[in-house]
Amino acid sequence: xxxxxxxxxxxxxxxxxxxxxxxxxxxxxxxxxxxxxxxxxxxxxxxxxxxxxxxxxxxxxxxxxxxxxxxxxxxxxxxxxxxxxxxxxxxxxxxxxxxxxxxxxxxxxxxxxxxxxxxxxxxxxxxxxxxxxxxxxxxxxxxxxxxxxxxxxxxxxxxxxxxxxxxxxxxxxxxxxxxxxxxxxxxxxxxxxxxxxxxxxxxxxxxxxxxxxxxxxxxxxxxxxxxxxxxxxxxxxxxxxxxxxxxxxxxxxxxxxxxxxxxxxxxxxxxxxxxxxxxxxxxxxxxxxxxxxxxxxxxxxxxxxxxxxxxxxxxxxxxx
Numbered sequence: 001x002x003x004x005x006x007x008x009x010x011x012x013x014x015x016x017x018x019x020x021x022x023x024x025x026x027x028x029x030x031x032x033x034x035x036x037x038x039x040x041x042x043x044x045x046x047x048x049x050x051x052x053x054x055x056x057x058x059x060x061x062x063x064x065x066x067x068x069x070x071x072x073x074x075x076x077x078x079x080x081x082x083x084x085x086x087x088x089x090x091x092x093x094x095x096x097x098x099x100x101x102x103x104x105x106x107x108x109x110x111x112x113x114x115x116x117x118x119x120x121x122x123x124x125x126x127x128x129x130x131x132x133x134x135x136x137x138x139x140x141x142x143x144x145x146x147x148x149x150x151x152x153x154x155x156x157x158x159x160x161x162x163x164x165x166x167x168x169x170x171x172x173x174x175x176x177x178x179x180x181x182x183x184x185x186x187x188x189x190x191x192x193x194x195x196x197x198x199x200x201x202x203x204x205x206x207x208x209x210x211x212x213x214x215x216x217x218x219x220x221x222x223x224x225x226x227x228x229x230x231x232x233x234x235x236x237x238x239x240x241x242x243x244x245x246x247x248x249x250x251x252x253x254x255x256x257x258x259x260x261x262x263x264x265x266x267x268x269x270x271x272x273x274x275x276x277x278x279x280x281x282x283x284x285x286x287x288x289x290x291x292x293x294x295x296x297x298x299x300x301x302x303x304x305x306x307x308x309x310x311x312x313x314x315x316x317x318x319x320x
Contacts, residue, residue: 003303004053016097018090019081024072025065025094029057034127034318035100036060036309037091039067039118041109041133044230046071054106054296055309059318063103065094067114069230077226079183079233084117084240091118095125104312108132108296109269113239113246116277119256120249127316129258129284130308132301133266133294134273136246137239144270146174146235151204151267158203162196165189179236182229191220194228204267205294250280257315258284259308263292263301 010026017023029052036055040047047064055062066073068082068090091114095103104127107115112131119126135141144150152159162178163171170177181193198220234240258281262274271288278286287308292301313319 003299003306004050005055005057005306006053007049008052008057010052016090016094018068018093019086020075021068021078021081022074023065023068023090023094024074025063027098028052028062028064029055029060031061033057033059033061034313034316035095035098035103036062037095037103037105037115038062038064039091039105039107039111039114040064040070041107041111041135042070042227042231043067043110043234044070044077044227046073046227054302054305056313059313060104060309063094063098065091069226076222077229079229082230082233083237084114084234087114088118088121092122092125101125102127104128104130104309104316106130106309109135109294110234113137116246116253117241117249119253123253123256126253126256128312129253129256130261130305130312131258131277132261132296132305133269134260134262134277135269136244136273136277137241138244138246139238141269141273142175142235142238145204145268154267155203155207158200161199165192165196175232175235179232182225182232190225193232194220194225197228197232198224206297207267207293247276247280250277254280254282256281256283257312259312260284260286261301261304261308262286262288263294264288264290265292266294268294 008028010028013026015022038051046066051064052062067087069078102125105115112134115129166177178193181189260274260278262271278284287304289300289304292298
């Protein structure tokens with residue numbers, strides 16, 4: 001990760017009460033700089049320390065938010081009052097609480113979905129967008145990840161670990177069946193569902209780091225269980241969005257400068273997602289990283305993301 005900016009600590013952290021949730025968010029970099037909002041993926045994953053390092057700390061006021069039930073927000077894994085609308089309302093409330101007029105929004109995967117929706121809800125408050133591994137939350141995107149005609153044709157043996165925790169009847173709706181297990185009262189079933197989902201997601205998302213679940217002896221962590229709860233909660237409810245809502249909503253953000261970065265080898269969100277979005281946004285650029293996958297790792301992908309934040313600083317006239 002040499003292309004990243006140096007490690008830094010927050011100059012201020014916050015815990016904000018919203019409904020029955022306590023949201024963690026932090027500010028890093030230059031307190032007087034231009035605000036940039038970082039949105040993590042998942043849903044349910046949370047922010048990491050290296051996420052601060054995509055941005056020049058001398059230029060940007062870097063704001064990282066752990067979404068409801070995720071990361072350092074609490075209660076972890078809480079599903080009540082946890083929908084896409086709640087998350088968008090939280091972000092707008094944070095913006096006004098911090099006294100920010102306009103901000104740059106940076107999101108990866110589900111974070112890219114949320115970034116697009118936030119811009120569509122408040123187009124005059126978003127100065128620019130940087131999107132990695134764009135997820136469009138369409139039925140076809142869910143079918144690709146969980147359906148018979150998608151990525152399980154590439155990793156059929158890995159899918160067997162999911163099939164093992166489902167009955168033949170449940171395999172007709174694996175998302176709904178896994179969700180039912182993970183929110184049920186049987187703790188063993190919860191952990192089996194979490195391990196199966198984590199195994200499948202890891203195989204598809206980071207195949208080079210995959211460890212066969214048969215070799216895993218460690219128990220399922222609370223963090224993994226909570227992330228699976230939230231991820232399945234959103235997937236089972238179609239991300240609380242109408243079909244194709246993200247692309248159809250782009251008509252009101254066509255003016256916003258946007259950088260779209262996508263790995264050619266992304267098996268979670270195929271490149272078609274990025275090209276479809278690019279066609280809807282005339283003020284966007286699309287950069288496909290040939291040797292990158294879905295996650296923000298590897299020299300090429302990290303360099304492209306840091307370069308995008310530097311270029312956006314020029315576009316927004318933050319530097320000459």
